[in-house]
Amino acid sequence: MAESMLSLDDVKVHFGGVRAVDGISIALEPGKLYGIVGPNGSGKTTLINAISRLVPLTDGTITFDGTVVSRMRPFQVSREGLARTFQAVRLLPTLTVRDNVRVAVDRMRDGDGGRRGRWRRTPAERNRAENATDVALERLHLTQLAGEYPENLPFGTQRRVEIARAIANRPKLLLLDEPIAGMNREERTEIAEIMKSLRDDGLTQLLIEHDLRIVLSACDHIFVMNFGKCVADGPPRETAARPEVQEAYLGRKHDGGA
Ligand SMILES: Nc1ncnc2c1ncn2[C@@H]1O[C@H](COP(=O)(O)OP(=O)(O)O)[C@@H](O)[C@H]1O
Ligand SMILES: [Mg+2]
Known part of the structure; x- marks a missing residue:
């Protein structure tokens, strides 16, 4: 079995009664570009916050490059080689x-x-x-x-x-929370090309993105979230075409990318 760069085993993050992430088990292989898609409020950002240790896990285990990081603090997991960007730009x-x-x-x-x-x-x-x-x-x-x-x-x-x-x-894993939201088409394409070239250099990436066109063309594999669960995963095009995925998108209001 190939060693995972990141694996989540039944990860849950509940905020009181809100089950933002509700039992996610996924594994990322090194050197691939992964996408997370799903409607607004489906738990995508919370999942990335859990991996980067910004929110406590209610349950489950996160293993990053062979090390259990579920209870680490953010600076510790970043020292292990995990980096992220935020939904809102934070520059000095x-x-x-x-x-x-x-x-x-x-x-x-x-x-x-x-x-x-x-x-x-x-x-x-x-x-x-x-x-x-x-x-x-x-x-x-x-x-x-x-x-x-x-x-x-x-x-x-x-x-x-x-x-x-x-x-x-030089992180081993980069988490990107909607890096191209609010951008024009040219900027989106440029960032997607950069992500692909980083991937080609071996950087594993997990990208949250609403623009399906970009996700379908850039990612090697996608996870589809709905109501805190992973409802489908696999190759982008084939996965996006599945009925349960169409349902997740058509059944609830689509997030404009805020
Ligand atoms: N810190 C928090 N406290 C309480 N509820 C939260 C918190 N963060 C997120 N939520 C709730 O968790 C759910 C998932 O949110 P989020 O992960 O931001 O979804 P997405 O990124 O897919 O739009 C939403 O119902 C949201 O309101
Ligand atoms: Mg979000």
Whole structure:
């Protein structure tokens, strides 16, 4: 049996009576691009929050690259090699594009270095951080914009800065919560191409996305959620065509991608 990059065993996240995630068991193989689709409120964001340890599990087990992470804190699971982006862009307005990415590398080093002070890195460490920043900017086509401030950039470009920040520490798994929502067609296509190229370099990704066109063309495998459960999974086109999936989409109001 191939070793999973991530496996969820009967994961539940309940908020009082709300069963946001209600018994999800899935496994991700390394080096693939996975999609999660499903109507608004079906538990997609909560699932990613559970994996990145932002919400406590009500039940179940999450294993990430051989390590049980179900009870870890967010910084611990990120130290294990898990990175994510959020539904809303979160950039530091007073820092340049480059420094927004660079501080993420620094922050990782803090978690890594235990007692070592934030600014007391060896020259070799500083060099590594600079290189990691350059590589991430390059991968997201941001090298020319490194000196700009986020507020002067279009939304789609800000989103790319966020993804650059997430990959700067060379994570093993990247979770993306609606990375192309609110973007124009050109920006969507560019981000989808970037995700595919990261996948081709071996980065495992789990993407929440409403734009089925993008999901169908970019993902290797999709999971369909409805009412906190995974109601179908498999190859994108074939899975999207199944009756229970059509039902999940047509039976409830479709989320516009907010
Ligand atoms: N922190 C929370 N407290 C209470 N209910 C929540 C919380 N987060 C999400 N929910 C509820 O859980 C359900 C799933 O939400 P969410 O995971 O955001 O869905 P999706 O991302 O698929 O739109 C919704 O009913 C939502 O209102
Ligand atoms: Mg959501």
